[in-house]
Amino acid sequence: MEEEKIFFERHTTRKYLDKPVSKGLLTEVLTAATRAPSWANSQPWEIYVASGKKLEELRRAYLQSFENHEPHTQELSTPKVWPENIDNRIKKSFAESFKSMGIVRDDEAARYKNWKNNYQFFGAPVAIFLCLDHSLTDWSLFDLGMFANSLMLAAKAHGLDSAPAASSVSYPHHIRNVLDIPDNQKIIVGIMIGYADPEHPYNQYVSSRVPIEEVVHFRGI
Ligand SMILES: Cc1cc2nc3c(=O)[nH]c(=O)nc-3n(C[C@H](O)[C@H](O)[C@H](O)COP(=O)(O)O)c2cc1C
Known part of the structure; x- marks a missing residue:
């Protein structure tokens, strides 16, 4: 199926051309992405699109924090220890990339x-930060994940490339200040x-996947 190509053509893009993306095109991409399903159609996502002077201001703040080795204060936690099979995949992915x-x-x-390069948002002309109200639970985080993938696939369908990055939310206080994000919203991830x-x-790497037999467990079929 022609549409399936988009799944194989999207890759995390870690260097961008110095070419702006129009607000009109971004609006089309975001409109498509908001077709993502969510719990009872709650559409919990709050989306902040940074570009131009605002993104440059953020890049400057990030550069200073990065060069000062400031500790990361991401608002989501990471596992202290990954399960062994997953840890092996992560190590393999780092080695390959x-x-x-x-x-x-x-x-x-x-x-x-x-x-x-990570802390400079890969030189991208646009950084989109996905946020959620603090009171929400894992279900809304699940919804936000679906929104995120829809956003990246919609971007690809419109001729754009993308990169999700935990590194982009390493210093959330800068994002909150520069983009004026209210305190009741948690800054989850940047795309x-x-x-x-x-x-x-940086853009020559095409990530692999484990064979589906390793992660798909057919029963009765
Ligand atoms: C939640 C999340 C956080 C990520 N954080 C980073 C990051 O900080 N830096 C980076 O270079 N890539 C990051 N990635 C990209 C992954 O490394 C990438 O998706 C994975 O290696 C598979 O490659 P692909 O996206 O090209 O298919 C992140 C991806 C996700 C979904």
Whole structure:
């Protein structure tokens, strides 16, 4: 099916062309993404789209915090220990992506450059931050995840590339200040949008997936 291609063409894009994305195009993408399902059609997502001067202001604040080695204060927690099979996938993914990006394990400078790129929102012209009211539960987080994937697939369908990144919400106080996000909303994740720089080594990596037999458990079929 032609539509299925979009699933295979979306990749996390870690370097963007210096080419703006129009508000009209973003509105089309966001309109499609809000067709995502949600608990009782609650549509719990609160979406902040940063571009232009606002995004530059945020990038400057992030750069300062990154260079000062400020501790991350993401508003979602990460597991202290991952289950072994998942931990192995993560390690494999880091090894494969670093190799493909041309980053050698002991090359501190190259690793630093890569991390800095993360904290500069990969040079994307647009960063979209997804937020939820503090009182909501895991069900709404589940809804937000579906919205996030719809957003990235809709972006691809409109000729745009994207990157979801936990690193982009490492310093939520800057996002809250610069984008004027109310205190009752939790800043969950950022999704960068723009046009991929096709030549850049960071964009040559195509992630693998485990065979479906490893994660799909058919019963009675
Ligand atoms: C919630 C979430 C957080 C992520 N955070 C980062 C990040 O901080 N930096 C990064 O380079 N990629 C990040 N990624 C991208 C993943 O590494 C990527 O989705 C995965 O390796 C699969 O590759 P693909 O998206 O190209 O298919 C994140 C993805 C998700 C869904």
